[in-house]
Amino acid sequence: MAPAIEAKNLVKNYVTWERKGFIKRTRKIVQALRGVSFTVEKGEVFGLLGPNGAGKTTTVKIITTLLLPDDGEARVLGYDVVSEAEKVREVIGVTLSVEKGFFWKLTGRENLKYFGMLRGLKGSYLNERIEYVLGLVGLKELGAADKLYEEYSLGMKARLALARALLHDPPVLILDEPTIGLDPASARTIRELLVKLARSGDKTVLITTHNMFEAELICDHVAIIDKGKIIAYGTVEELKRKAADRVSLELIVSIPKNMLNGLEEKIVALTGLREVALEAIESGRTRIRIVARPGEEEYVIEKMLEWLYSNNMKVHQVRIKEPSLEDVFIILTKGGSRGG
């Protein structure tokens, strides 16, 4: 049985022009994908994670037939995304941007009707599907189905984008950052819906995100992409094991202002560990994060407490944290941000 989505060694380069001075422009090749491969099995929720500019959207655009790869191949339900693009488009539902791609002066329902008709849906079947998906994503409940799109909040726009993706009842959903910028309640609604659709057995969902919490919560498998390459692939638990050689220690401390200067260096010297981070939090407290190797944690905590008390600093909380997907992400992507 063919997997729902299969990408093999995808390569994509972009040509950009950089302005140098008033007239001169220089050509620059940007390697967006450098051999991306992964497989998404039917009925699962698959997360493609990566920092900004890592190649997530390029991968999605290739799989959704909107972009041709320079090399490699991709298939959706066995259909080739290059030579059988039309068939692929029939079996996928896509959201590319939650804020674009709708006509402002049309209502949510009218927008769905238009895009449904373009897919060849018509008559009572189209109307039934519109009613169904509007109800499914909660737009009917919010009383927004007959509001003009320009009056929609971001959460409503995201729901409508998902409704459009579901309108023709496709077996595969490919969603590019479907919860970006949404309030926690809207994001949760969409996440729950995606899981429900996948668990019901008839939908496969691929989402891209850089929200680790979301990925940990709903994805069966995840792949982490960075600089155009898949750098990790597996279940969430498998990936967490990649960080099993690390233990995160967290101390919440009240530190006098005059002690803050050079504190990081002092802790590095004291513990002999290099991954130390300070973060100011509420009520003038500071969170100290130290990454240690398993077995070292007790020694490090003891050493830290001794030093903190001897310098009259108040310790409010000490925690030993299991590695999260976010830890894995940060370790693997060396910081997790490209500023894009």
Next chain:
Amino acid sequence: MGVKSTDILRAGFFGMIAWLKNNRWLLFSMIIWPYLTAFLLIALGMIYGSFETYKERLNIANPILYILAGSGIVMSSLFIIDTVATNALYHRWLGTLPYLMLTPTKMYKVLVLEPLPGALLSSTMGILAVLPGAVYFEGLLGAGKLLIVLLLVYMGMLPLIGLSIIVASITLVLREESNVAAFLTPLILLVSSVFYPIDVLPKVLQYMSRIFPTSYIVEATRMVATYSIPEFRALFIVAYALLALTLFYNGVASIALSGSEKMVKKSGVI
């Protein structure tokens, strides 16, 4: 403590330079447009009829120079209204309108001063573009006459800005995809009778022309084009009329804008 007017002007000036640097076609368009409109009118006129008829109908000495100057006025007025009136709408499209509104000063000041450097530059370019034509036809005297026209355009700019703010206020309230009051520009230019004597217009439009500043600029330009030495007394009358219109339009504009600001803030459509 509010923001100083000079700061807003400086920001507007910087924005305009950056915009021109990245849209070099705009500079070209400012220069080419007056010639293009003049060419269209002259070519059509010459094919359909003759210059002699035009000269007689408008009672002017040099029709080519007059049409060129007229095209300059048309373009300058268009640039001014467009720059100021469309500015607010443009900022809304870009999503930068809320940030303009967040400037710690009156919205009226921001919406007038921010596009002002652009309006000044484009209107100056609209007139100066025809300078080579003026020098070619009438030598230094032609250049001198054109500078008087430029001065008139600057004076006319003040009431036009007020009028443009009224237009901007309307567009801010209506949620349409384009400037729905854009028809006002050609309406103002139509009743100002740039290329034809005002008596060809129906009486009602002739009366209407008295409330628009461009009518006075056109009238003064015609004086400049008709007499070898412009009649300064008449020009002063024009100046007073423009001053009165400046006070009137800017007064109305400030009320209109504060009204639309309230409505926009109430409905949240910014």
Next chain:
Amino acid sequence: MTKNATRIHAIVWLHLLRLWRYKFSFLNNILTIILWLTIFVLGALMFIPKEQWSLMAPIALWGIIMWQFLSTSVWYIGGWTWFFVSQGFVEEHLLTNTSPAPVLVGRALVGLTITVSSSLLVALVFTGLTGPEVLLVDNILYVALGLVLLCTMTISYGLYLAALSFRIGIPGTLLDIANFVSFILGGLAVPLSKLPPQLRSIALIIPYAHPAEIVRYGVRGLEPYLGLETEILVSTIVALAMATIAYLLFKYILRHVRRYGVRAIGRM
């Protein structure tokens, strides 16, 4: 109904609904066009002795109407592409297996509505200036044939601009200049026989001049410069060629879009 018929239905429905929802913009557009045209028409009439107005008026009126077909195709198809691309509609339509070309051609409906409405009002202005005879037409069939051929050409031109805006920035000013120049050099405003010889040789190679000659024949029986049969033949061949090129160009540009991605460049 086949899938394609449902698609065409959707596109027509979309454009008409948007036209209604943007009614103030629509009215503003019509008014703006009429007012600008009136400024220039009144200016041009000042070159003609008043007793000859009724002779020249029909030629000028139909020149304006034909020019509007060109202008609205440029702005309502070519100019709209910028919005279409920047709002992500190219991708959204491709995902439904719909080429953006028919959606953009559908904008001709909006352009046509504006052209017809503003032409009626311009005709009213002319009637006021020169009398109702200006509206008389000798042979409506030739007028219709000329306009259909002209429309095919201008829509194709609008599509060229749309396709080009997927790849390069087209300065809006350049489009306006091309429109202006086409009015005279494209033989829309003036019969070819009335143009000075140098301008005429340029006008002869601009496609619009030929259907314009057919329209003028239908309006006042003015003998077309190349003869009626030749003008019909030339216009038909050119119109078909332009439409075929538009089709091929769009196919090519969509391949380009899939290879390099959609870049919102459009009108500058």
